[in-house]
Amino acid sequence: MSEEKLIKNDIRPDGRKLDEMREMEARAGVIDRADGSGYFRLGNTIAVAAVYGPKELHPKHLVDPVKAYVKCRYNMAPFSTSDRIRPGPNRRSTEISKVIKDALSSVIFLKEYPETSIEIFIEILQADASTRCVGLNAASIALADAGIPMKDLVTSCAAGKVEGTMILDVAGIEDCEGEVDLPIAYVPRKNEIYLLQMDGIINKDELKKGIEMAIKGCKVIYEKQKEALKNRYAKKGVDKK
Amino acid sequence: MSEEKLIKNDIRPDGRKLDEMREMEARAGVIDRADGSGYFRLGNTIAVAAVYGPKELHPKHLVDPVKAYVKCRYNMAPFSTSDRIRPGPNRRSTEISKVIKDALSSVIFLKEYPETSIEIFIEILQADASTRCVGLNAASIALADAGIPMKDLVTSCAAGKVEGTMILDVAGIEDCEGEVDLPIAYVPRKNEIYLLQMDGIINKDELKKGIEMAIKGCKVIYEKQKEALKNRYAKKGVDKK
Amino acid sequence: MSEEKLIKNDIRPDGRKLDEMREMEARAGVIDRADGSGYFRLGNTIAVAAVYGPKELHPKHLVDPVKAYVKCRYNMAPFSTSDRIRPGPNRRSTEISKVIKDALSSVIFLKEYPETSIEIFIEILQADASTRCVGLNAASIALADAGIPMKDLVTSCAAGKVEGTMILDVAGIEDCEGEVDLPIAYVPRKNEIYLLQMDGIINKDELKKGIEMAIKGCKVIYEKQKEALKNRYAKKGVDKK
């Protein structure tokens, strides 16, 4: 760890303010084969997501007669990080797939599609922190694009603690040197948190501050997601003509 | 190998006589989730076993229309031996699962439960020789506790050859330095052997002596098993009141 | 690579001419358990193949209502090469299984056996180049021996380029030092190529020459295969008496 401070006068290594997010980009309808798809970029973290379904479910013993079964796979492209990642699931990606699945299952009206499966595949193409958040944001767009009825879009964003200071949307060197990572998934319309993970030592006040910051970030993302979907529908309308 | 003899004047390293077993403990009903369960300890070797079933069998192509299908898994806890064991099956545990399954299948009235499966899971929690025997003894109790009809309890015990001498219930340093290991599973009421494995060089007379010793040991274990089941029923009776 | 030439005055290291194949041996009916089986040896490369089926297919979702499903496994015995091969499929054997399967599927009248599977298992017992060709030749015999209706026997043979010269049926040191390997599978009656792989730098004229040589080789093999089948039927006739 360097002696010199990363954050000086409340300005972060990449020039951002403490509660400033990286610039971002959202798109819907990027994978033609899928029933719905989404793209989300937050700074240098890029994810695409595809949704297939509701569709018939194999093997049969997983079929739920009262609601849809949600399958979710979060996967990092082997070249998305500085060290190549061996293809195939690992413990980290298995856990992330599960927490993302739980978060998305929270908002889908699963009972509208009994006996079917809804499959969500997230690919991280380039990673610079917050990959689970960016993946969730893309998946949320993909679900909406697939026409799956949801209570609301899930939005996701992380806060963190670096040199004892709470900041929004940790990235780059902050991610390596930071003390705490705090990703959340949030649904604005319900004011509820559907994903929350935290590691690192933090007290309750700091945590509160982090969650408030992250919620602020989620609200910005929410607008981006909606815009992407609006553009998609507009384009679809044009295509139809 | 040390120059000094392990067995002196027919007294073994831990003070036992040649045909003396380690002290033991047996219990029934130790795993609430299971349909039947058992605990067996022989010296420092500890096993628990659970039985689930008779239950519906997946996948369907394994279903036998005339008798129950027996599944058996012998597993050592990763921390049960001096070197940690990687979780998951290995060649040794696969073989032991098979010979235990054969031995137990011998006594279960399988035709009473066609189309079902009876699942037996054995966990070795602490290992000091004879883990397959101790596992079998626990499994036998578990089957009886689950109310699975059997010809009799299977009991299991090992003899061995150390410094040319046949001894009962090899343990500790005897297990490392011994020449022959001879585990058997025996059913007293039938006077039949259902499991027998041996490795090491031995002549027929020694083998005969070993089997006789082991049968003697099995008879002691048999009483312990029955006592455990009696205590369990007594307790169940009390619980009911 | 040695300074000295492998091919001198159009004579190859093992004394063969440029377009001369190694001596070969073909047999049908070598594996009693199988519905059909074949043996093919080309020099020191030895393969056996077994065919099981047409038979019921598991799992059910693979069942094709209009034609038979072809399963094919090409496998090298662990001791068939100079370095032991770890048992189980690897990337090379997976690819070869697929191209062999495609080639054999081309000639089988699959629509005669809807909803069934035809299973082809090839074992390379000893490898000295051209294992996929020799395996295919054995499999072809096995299919015919199993009575599976085919347009024709598939025959297979490789050409290669060594020191800039096109030669037939590369083997031994030629295989290690050669520049190009060009295995094909050919059906004489149709004059069609069903398998073709090539690696190494080659121009179109050389390739043409190689293919012509390999076709010539295939025609020799074709006769050997037919002879093996004839002997088999003759023997079967004798057995019946």
Place this chain on the structure above:
Amino acid sequence: MMTEIDKEYVRTIIKGDKRPDGRGFEEFRNLKIEQGYVKNAEGSAMVTLGKTKILVGVKMSIGEPYPDSPDKGVLMVNAELGPVASPDFESGPPRPQAVELARVVDRGVRESKSINMEKLCIEKGEKVWLVAVDIHILNDYGNLIDAAGIGAIAAILDAKIPGIKEDGTPDIENRKEKLDVTQIPITCTIYKITGKMVLDPDLKEESAVDGRLTVTTIDGSICAMQKGGVCGFTPEEVYKAIDISIKKGNEIRKKYFK
């Protein structure tokens, strides 16, 4: 295994601010910790929480450090939800539930900097102690996460470092000093059932759980959190959950870890 009827029964009772077995919402079932259960393990603890039974063992071996921490030991936490413990568990590689369980416990121990990993360096950049904490579920009767978290730290506190034989392998016959444990992280999970927050559900209650928030605490601070399940938590509920966990953590620490 629990039926819809069981589930509805639990929900009705809890809506009425009671629990099926009469416990208070923030009351754990009877907790028993038996350290030193497994002689071959460097440390172990059999945890009984109501009818839930978990055996945690610590094994130490000698290996290479990670390149980015050449002077530190290596911690690994693994969980097996084997078929012995529940009709819902199957043989085979760890499924997502087991992976999540192991990783949540791992983060609690790791992030609290509970173990002084520098003390596990044998030869910088070459040889360090690898500490494998294996969570072995024997009977799943609800709230595995907290039982596993408590079992892990109990087993770690029980662990003694082996000696080193002449041939460089661990000598478990001559275990010497204990692991240097500076913090005692306690895992406490807040479960939401019909909007109420309850601690330590048993098997029947667990079938009615809508969501959970696991909070691992050390004295006064939080070191790891994990939300699970499908129901959401409002920010206020999160803050309340933290208060409960800190309080419960202190209580357990005082009672069981002196």
Place this chain on the structure above:
Amino acid sequence: MMTEIDKEYVRTIIKGDKRPDGRGFEEFRNLKIEQGYVKNAEGSAMVTLGKTKILVGVKMSIGEPYPDSPDKGVLMVNAELGPVASPDFESGPPRPQAVELARVVDRGVRESKSINMEKLCIEKGEKVWLVAVDIHILNDYGNLIDAAGIGAIAAILDAKIPGIKEDGTPDIENRKEKLDVTQIPITCTIYKITGKMVLDPDLKEESAVDGRLTVTTIDGSICAMQKGGVCGFTPEEVYKAIDISIKKGNEIRKKYFK
């Protein structure tokens, strides 16, 4: 996903010497190559071929050479046909289609001696660069093989060798010179549909394909071939396919690789 009706429709049109989308038989769909897409990769290329989308990344690490080529780097090509890209793909270890795809692309690069592997030796017999080319399918809309082959060489051409840190690990912050690429192999596959040879089928056409012959070419020469599918090629058809591939290879090389 394609129905028998779609398939028959395609076959009827192609029999009439036309294609459903009006292209000529030897005409590719619109091809777009975007190099440098992934910053963490040493090299990368996003290839869009009609609606088919493939991202190829090159990562380099330091490892040991093979004993029989102690002074050469090591090349590995891997393909993942993940479930994101098609309802026909599944999670799990690579299936035969993915293995074949990777190996065909691998042979094209390897046999063309495209990369100067001697330049990737760091310390003879001890340390060399391992070059991992990962083909990541994002949308399968037909002709994956050619898109993957073109993407692989584009990503390789984009790749820069990392520096080496003091601790001997790659320093991707200080990438320096490019890989020494001496040949540009182009993969071009001839597909047979009802006896006609067509290039670059889209998804619908692909469902009607009877067989294919992949030919990878460098200037004037062929460096790898692979026949697939169940229909045969006469020797004359093979020779014709080679002519088409050489021509198309030159065309693509000129247009996209200057």
Place this chain on the structure above:
Amino acid sequence: MMTEIDKEYVRTIIKGDKRPDGRGFEEFRNLKIEQGYVKNAEGSAMVTLGKTKILVGVKMSIGEPYPDSPDKGVLMVNAELGPVASPDFESGPPRPQAVELARVVDRGVRESKSINMEKLCIEKGEKVWLVAVDIHILNDYGNLIDAAGIGAIAAILDAKIPGIKEDGTPDIENRKEKLDVTQIPITCTIYKITGKMVLDPDLKEESAVDGRLTVTTIDGSICAMQKGGVCGFTPEEVYKAIDISIKKGNEIRKKYFK
């Protein structure tokens, strides 16, 4: 594949103290051992026992010894019951039957101290010969265990140790002395069918087997035993089985291994 009718037929005949093919109860089918079948293997044997066919190969490579036996080579026995040999075998990792087969053969060779493993040390603690014995089943027509056991020792007796190349890898072009084999363990299994003890059942008989006892013997002594199947053996039956195995072992050793 065998029907209940086949099975009952076999049982009826055997009850009448006869065998379907007229052999005596202690009579093996025709046994043929062809050593040196595989040129690339250090040793090999094709064993034909009636219609049962097994090819066993021995490959040797150079590797590290186990820490607790630094001056000894390493023996590995592996069996593949591949789908080529029987409609009952499937592709995939070895199933319990294959594992048991390999381990029974392994123990026979290992416990008899058949191979002088000290002679396989190249450099104490660093380099030894690893001896891989692979049992490859080609046609399963009954009594695989005995055929595999006999094939293993035949292949081991056939094996010659490779030379060592300058780069430290095995040189199979220059194989030199044979493995030092001091004991010839013979595997003989006693099968119980309707209470009778028979040797070497063929496929049809095997379907009627209730239990088996495998006894591996060297001159006058027993070195490994394995009971399988569901019927029991009384102690007296065990002792009788041993007598039969010793006798048969001597017979086979004399006839086939000089």
